[in-house]
Amino acid sequence: MSEQAIDLREKILDISRHMLYSEGHTSLSMRSIAKQVGVSATSIYLHFNNKDHLLHTLIEESVEELSRAIEEKVDDQQDVVAQFESIIQTYTEFALSHPEKYQIIYLVQPEAMARYPREKFRKARRCYELLVKVIEQGVRQGLMEEDDPVTAAYSIWAQLHGVISVVLNQRLDSRINKSHFIKKSIHHITEGFLIRTHVS
Amino acid sequence: MSEQAIDLREKILDISRHMLYSEGHTSLSMRSIAKQVGVSATSIYLHFNNKDHLLHTLIEESVEELSRAIEEKVDDQQDVVAQFESIIQTYTEFALSHPEKYQIIYLVQPEAMARYPREKFRKARRCYELLVKVIEQGVRQGLMEEDDPVTAAYSIWAQLHGVISVVLNQRLDSRINKSHFIKKSIHHITEGFLIRTHVS
Amino acid sequence: MSEQAIDLREKILDISRHMLYSEGHTSLSMRSIAKQVGVSATSIYLHFNNKDHLLHTLIEESVEELSRAIEEKVDDQQDVVAQFESIIQTYTEFALSHPEKYQIIYLVQPEAMARYPREKFRKARRCYELLVKVIEQGVRQGLMEEDDPVTAAYSIWAQLHGVISVVLNQRLDSRINKSHFIKKSIHHITEGFLIRTHVS
Amino acid sequence: MSEQAIDLREKILDISRHMLYSEGHTSLSMRSIAKQVGVSATSIYLHFNNKDHLLHTLIEESVEELSRAIEEKVDDQQDVVAQFESIIQTYTEFALSHPEKYQIIYLVQPEAMARYPREKFRKARRCYELLVKVIEQGVRQGLMEEDDPVTAAYSIWAQLHGVISVVLNQRLDSRINKSHFIKKSIHHITEGFLIRTHVS
DNA sequence: GATGAATGAGGATTCATTCAT
DNA sequence: AATGAATGAATCCTCATTCAT
Numbered sequence: 001m002s003e004q005a006i007d008l009r010e011k012i013l014d015i016s017r018h019m020l021y022s023e024g025h026t027s028l029s030m031r032s033i034a035k036q037v038g039v040s041a042t043s044i045y046l047h048f049n050n051k052d053h054l055l056h057t058l059i060e061e062s063v064e065e066l067s068r069a070i071e072e073k074v075d076d077q078q079d080v081v082a083q084f085e086s087i088i089q090t091y092t093e094f095a096l097s098h099p100e101k102y103q104i105i106y107l108v109q110p111e112a113m114a115r116y117p118r119e120k121f122r123k124a125r126r127c128y129e130l131l132v133k134v135i136e137q138g139v140r141q142g143l144m145e146e147d148d149p150v151t152a153a154y155s156i157w158a159q160l161h162g163v164i165s166v167v168l169n170q171r172l173d174s175r176i177n178k179s180h181f182i183k184k185s186i187h188h189i190t191e192g193f194l195i196r197t198h199v200s
Numbered sequence: 201m202s203e204q205a206i207d208l209r210e211k212i213l214d215i216s217r218h219m220l221y222s223e224g225h226t227s228l229s230m231r232s233i234a235k236q237v238g239v240s241a242t243s244i245y246l247h248f249n250n251k252d253h254l255l256h257t258l259i260e261e262s263v264e265e266l267s268r269a270i271e272e273k274v275d276d277q278q279d280v281v282a283q284f285e286s287i288i289q290t291y292t293e294f295a296l297s298h299p300e301k302y303q304i305i306y307l308v309q310p311e312a313m314a315r316y317p318r319e320k321f322r323k324a325r326r327c328y329e330l331l332v333k334v335i336e337q338g339v340r341q342g343l344m345e346e347d348d349p350v351t352a353a354y355s356i357w358a359q360l361h362g363v364i365s366v367v368l369n370q371r372l373d374s375r376i377n378k379s380h381f382i383k384k385s386i387h388h389i390t391e392g393f394l395i396r397t398h399v400s
Numbered sequence: 401m402s403e404q405a406i407d408l409r410e411k412i413l414d415i416s417r418h419m420l421y422s423e424g425h426t427s428l429s430m431r432s433i434a435k436q437v438g439v440s441a442t443s444i445y446l447h448f449n450n451k452d453h454l455l456h457t458l459i460e461e462s463v464e465e466l467s468r469a470i471e472e473k474v475d476d477q478q479d480v481v482a483q484f485e486s487i488i489q490t491y492t493e494f495a496l497s498h499p500e501k502y503q504i505i506y507l508v509q510p511e512a513m514a515r516y517p518r519e520k521f522r523k524a525r526r527c528y529e530l531l532v533k534v535i536e537q538g539v540r541q542g543l544m545e546e547d548d549p550v551t552a553a554y555s556i557w558a559q560l561h562g563v564i565s566v567v568l569n570q571r572l573d574s575r576i577n578k579s580h581f582i583k584k585s586i587h588h589i590t591e592g593f594l595i596r597t598h599v600s
Numbered sequence: 601m602s603e604q605a606i607d608l609r610e611k612i613l614d615i616s617r618h619m620l621y622s623e624g625h626t627s628l629s630m631r632s633i634a635k636q637v638g639v640s641a642t643s644i645y646l647h648f649n650n651k652d653h654l655l656h657t658l659i660e661e662s663v664e665e666l667s668r669a670i671e672e673k674v675d676d677q678q679d680v681v682a683q684f685e686s687i688i689q690t691y692t693e694f695a696l697s698h699p700e701k702y703q704i705i706y707l708v709q710p711e712a713m714a715r716y717p718r719e720k721f722r723k724a725r726r727c728y729e730l731l732v733k734v735i736e737q738g739v740r741q742g743l744m745e746e747d748d749p750v751t752a753a754y755s756i757w758a759q760l761h762g763v764i765s766v767v768l769n770q771r772l773d774s775r776i777n778k779s780h781f782i783k784k785s786i787h788h789i790t791e792g793f794l795i796r797t798h799v800s
Numbered sequence: 801g802a803t804g805a806a807t808g809a810g811g812a813t814t815c816a817t818t819c820a821t
Numbered sequence: 822a823a824t825g826a827a828t829g830a831a832t833c834c835t836c837a838t839t840c841a842t
Contacts, residue, residue, distance in 0.1 A: 008826085022311070023311050024309050024311030024312065026225075026226070026311070026312075027311070029810075029811060029812080030811085030812060030813080031810075031811075031812085039827080039828090040827065040828045040829070041812085041813090041828090042813090042814085042815090042827070042828055042829080043826075043827055043828070045812095045813075045814085046825080046826065046827075050812075050813075051811095051812065051813095109224060109369065113370070125373065128373070148380075148384075150373060150375055150376060151376050151377075151380060151381050151384055152384070154366070154372060154373060154376055154381065155363065155381060155384055155385040155388060157366075158359075158362045158363045158365070158366040158385065159358075159359035159362045159363060159385065159388075159389065160362065161362045161365075161366070162358045162359050162360065162361045162362015162363065162365065163355065163358040163359060163362065165358070165361075165362065165365075166354070166357075166358040166361065169309065170313065172354060173325065173328070173350060173354060175350055176350060176351050176354055177351075180348070180351060181351050181354065181355060184348070184351055184352070184355055185355040185358060185359065188355060188359075188393065189359065193388065208801090208802095229835075229836060229837080230836080230837060230838080231835080231836075231837085239802080239803090240802070240803045240804070241803090241837085241838090242802070242803055242804080242838090242839085242840095243801080243802055243803070245837095245838075245839085246801060246802070250837075250838075251836095251837065251838095408805085424709050426625075426626070429831080429832065429833080430832085430833065430834080431831080431832080431833085439806080439807090440806065440807045440808075441807090441833090441834085442806070442807055442808080442834090442835085442836090443805075443806055443807075445833095445834070445835085446804080446805065446806075450833075450834075451833065451834090509624060509769065525773065528773070548780075548784070550773060550775055550776060551776050551777075551780060551781050551784055552784070554766070554772060554773060554776055554781065555763065555781060555784055555785040555788060557766075558759075558762045558763045558765070558766040558785065559758075559759035559762050559763060559785065559788075559789065560762065561762045561765075561766070562758045562759050562760070562761045562762015562763065562765065563755065563758045563759060563762065565758070565761075565762065565765075566754070566757075566758040566761065569709065572754060573725065573728070573750060573754060575750055576750060576751050576754055577751075580748070580751060581751050581754065581755060584748070584751055584752070584755055585755040585758065585759065588755060588759075588793065589759065593788065608822090608823095629814075629815060629816080630815075630816060630817080631814080631815075631816085639823080639824090640823070640824045640825070641816085641817090641824090642817090642818085642819095642823070642824055642825080643822080643823055643824070645816095645817075645818085646822065646823070650816075650817075651815095651816065651817095
């Protein structure tokens with residue numbers, strides 16, 4: 001593959017990702033992407049078999065990047081609480097600084113999920129697994145009391161995702177300061193969880 | 201308007217709502233709705249100016265119903281904590297027993313929000329306002345310590361929405377028991393919040 | 401259905417049939433049909449679900465017309481030889497005077513046959529069945545000696561179809577007079593068959 | 601041209617021929633051929649000017665091979681009847697043992713004939729000419745009585761082609777045994793013709 | 801109220817072909 | 822001799838919407 005080709009592939013992904021974020025996936029068409037990229041629609045098919053392939057690549061990339069970001073930041077030499085906070089922090093930071101990438105991860109709606117390869121879907125759960133491990137570690141060390149670490153991990157993630165989504169989807173009351181909202185929410189999710197375990 | 205007409209309008213809304221839930225909004229077309237309703241596509245335009253109008257009506261209806269459900273349940277004679285728990289309970293119950301209506305409320309994505317009437321958007325915030333009032337009441341009664349009730353209310357709502365979305369969108373790990381997950385999550389969100397305020 | 405609608409449906413069929421004959425099925429597209437009909441491509445879909453439906457309708461119509469033509473001409477009061485000759489005569493006349501309809505019957509190539517409804521396919525065999533019956537009748541009356549009437553009928557039909565195809569596909573040497581060729585060929589197919597049985 | 605190149609050219613022809621037979625000419629594309637051959641689509645253009653050129657080469661090759669097969673088998677030392685039967689036998693055997701090559705000869709439909717070089721078209725008539733000669737010979741020897749040998753030859757060929765086509769296109773009733781059908785049909789075409797001339 | 805007919809714009813995808821390398 | 826990149830034109834088909842009835 002020539003450099004140019006790699007560039008075009010990346011360009012298509014970048015622009016698609018951006019369009020997806022700013023205009024929604026309803027209006028995203030191969031044609032519109034091609035027009036934005038400044039290339040014929042046919043050319044996109046030189047790099048992606050079809051629209052699904054393109055979309056799935058975008059999702060996979062984002063999942064990969066988010067997972068890597070978290071894996072890199074989490075230091076298993078740190079104490080469990082620090083690791084725990086690090087995961088949540090990194091996750092949030094990724095979402096806020098790469099909103100277009102974060103949103104893509106949740107693009108796969110139930111309707112389209114049937115078409116998303118099961119194996120890639122499993123990958124998407126990598127970062128939750130990490131959270132599960134940390135909680136399990138915490139429980140083993142007697143720092144947390146949690147009868148069901150998997151459920152706990154998913155609950156934390158769900159709450160966090162709720163908070164981030166609300167911000168990214170601009171569903172927040174205009175009176176509310178976004179970063180304040182996020183800080184408070186994370187604090188609530190985290191502290192609430194830890195305090196409860198600490199106290200016990 | 202004859203009774204029949206009213207019936208048709210309702211039928212269109214009902215079927216659209218159901219189709220939206222079971223087949224996703226990608227495949228929802230005026231034609232497909234008409235076919236399901238058993239009426240010509242043109243007839244839909246007698247009741248709704250266009251597709252947006254139909255969709256907006258659906259959203260408005262769901263918002264209205266959810267708001268009313270909460271308003272009806274909340275009894276300002278009760279103590280603040282009971283009111284607080286009642287809101288969260290009712291919200292969750294509505295979402296789980298009317299998933300197709302709940303999902304519609306969040307149908308309006310950022311990209312489409314420009315087209316959603318600002319005035320209807322404000323209505324959608326009615327139920328959060330209620331939560332804000334309860335918290336403010338709690339703060340006034342010295343039961344909660346919360347410097348920013350609006351932010352707190354939105355944070356709780358966001359977390360709750362995250363939890364519910366994950367369940368409805370079937371993003372939960374298959375190992376997790378749904379109702380257990382919800383119970384635990386609500387407990388975490390509520391208790392965490394209240395305990396913290398109670399303790400203080 | 402309004403008269404206009406019926407007209408359009410017929411017009412689409414007529415023009416498609418004609419285009420199929422004069423330009424081949426390779427270049428036949430919904431667009432090209434629409435252009436010839438003087439209507440938008442979309443309009444065709446008001447009368448036919450898709451291209452296959454249109455094509456199948458054309459085939460079915462031709463099969464029906466050919467079958468009916470033969471059934472109407474064959475008089476079972478006539479003696480067997482007269483019936484036999486009548487079938488061959490009518491078949492040939494239909495093919496030569498409605499070449500575009502005749503060709504359509506053989507449009508269904510092996511590749512496309514999978515998509516052609518099995519039940520309609522059976523209908524297409526109606527006219528061969530008639531030939532089979534006449535031969536069986538002849539055998540019963542001792543006028544023909546034929547151990548396998550079905551094979552005999554199909555053989556006659558295949559030969560006749562070969563002769564007609566060659567003429568319609570313009571594969572004949574320019575030195576040959578078409579009607580002379582057909583007359584001679586039919587004579588050969590028919591007489592050969594009858595003489596052989598008569599003599600016996 | 602290197603040996604490799606010749607190989608590629610042959611490989612393209614072989615695979616095209618095979619694809620044409622097994623998948624039909626509708627789905628035959630330069631790309632699909634290239635993929636099957638394991639070469640870039642562009643490479644095909646190094647050996648054939650365009651798709652038509654490739655197709656025409658295939659036809660020409662098949663015509664050539666069929667003609668040669670007949671020419672080789674026919675021995676003008678044999679008596680006329682033997683020659684006659686030999687031609688029909690060889691033609692049929694070629695068609696049945698090389699169906700993909702036989703079918704290609706009749707690929708050129710009326711609509712495409714305009715594009716098929718007139719000079720190559722003439723070549724395709726070589727094998728009929730042979731039949732004409734044998735008949736003329738027979739007439740001269742007083743073995744056959746045929747006022748128009750050219751018409752007779754084309755008639756025989758047309759009938760034979762009809763029989764073979766029906767078999768190859770799988771248009772035969774499932775109750776019919778193929779080889780029995782062919783044997784009977786050939787017998788009918790041949791004997792009928794010869795008997796009539798013999799008897800006279 | 802209700803509808804059948806009609807359409808322009810756009811959807812994904814495939815095609816034969818060219819051109820620079 | 823071979824190819825990767827690129828494309829314009831074409832494919833079937835669906836969409837929201839309008840209009841005369």
